Amino acid sequence: GDSVTQTEGQVTVSESKSLIINCTYSATSIGYPNLFWYVRYPGEGLQLLLKVITAGQKGSSRGFEATYNKEATSFHLQKASVQESDSAVYYCALSDRGNMGYKLTFGTGTSLLVDP
Amino acid sequence: EAAVTQSPRNKVAVTGGKVTLSCNQTNNHNNMYWYRQDTGHGLRLIHYSYGAGSTEKGDIPDGYKASRPSQENFSLILELATPSQTSVYFCASGDPLSGNTLYFGEGSRLIVV
Numbered sequence: 616g617d618s619v620t621q622t623e624g625q626v627t628v629s630e631s632k633s634l635i636i637n638c639t640y641s642a643t644s645i646g647y648p649n650l651f652w653y654v655r656y657p658g659e660g661l662q663l664l665l666k667v668i669t670a671g672q673k674g675s676s677r678g679f680e681a682t683y684n685k686e687a688t689s690f691h692l693q694k695a696s697v698q699e700s701d702s703a704v705y706y707c708a709l710s711d712r713g714n715m716g717y718k719l720t721f722g723t724g725t726s727l728l729v730d731p
Numbered sequence: 732e733a734a735v736t737q738s739p740r741n742k743v744a745v746t747g748g749k750v751t752l753s754c755n756q757t758n759n760h761n762n763m764y765w766y767r768q769d770t771g772h773g774l775r776l777i778h779y780s781y782g783a784g785s786t787e788k789g790d791i792p793d794g795y796k797a798s799r800p801s802q803e804n805f806s807l808i809l810e811l812a813t814p815s816q817t818s819v820y821f822c823a824s825g826d827p828l829s830g831n832t833l834y835f836g837e838g839s840r841l842i843v844v
Contacts, residue, residue, distance in 0.1 A: 653835075661833075666832060717827045718789070721773045721775075
């Protein structure tokens with residue numbers, strides 16, 4: 616089946632420093648999956664951070680970027696300068712059209728703590 | 732704005748009891764989903780639905796039932812709750828025509844004692 620592997624556990628970064636959260640995927644369908652980053656801020660539900668549905672393209676939102684690399688099957692999340700308000704749990708996900716239609720498969724989540 | 736609301740937000744249940752988690756969406760999306768989130772596992776799909784009257788098993792359906800009586804409502808039912816079902820449950824709605832972006836509720840925290 617489909618799977619998503621991302622940087623595990625908690626990542627601590629000092630404010631204004633750069634961030635990368637790794638994400639690699641395996642999709643069982645013949646076509647290209649859609650790739651997503653979702654974020655969960657404390658006390659809130661998950662919300663879409665960015666998505667890319669075409670291989671080779673880059674998505675961006677709130678200063679975060681991720682590039683759909685089909686060859687490496689990767690979709691790493693990067694930010695040049697993090698802020699304390701970025702502290703949250705980040706989930707990489709893919710949407711693959713299996714026999715039963717669209718489903719999202721999530722990674723285990725990466726908890727980002729930004730030190731002020 | 733897209734809206735998915737879940738109830739209850741917090742629930743303590745006894746082992747063997749019945750628990751119903753409810754979800755309502757105002758997005759007019761055909762697809763709805765129930766996930767649970769546990770540390771070390773991320774979000775795992777329990778049941779989903781393509782529209783009123785349909786329910787499909789996800790990746791971890793054992794011990795759960797689902798009901799989709801209308802476009803707007805999708806319930807998750809634990810007939811005989813067990814402590815292993817202690818978790819945070821998320822409902823979501825989505826539209827495949829928009830690349831299947833999912834809109835999530837705020838989550839329901841269930842503790843089974």
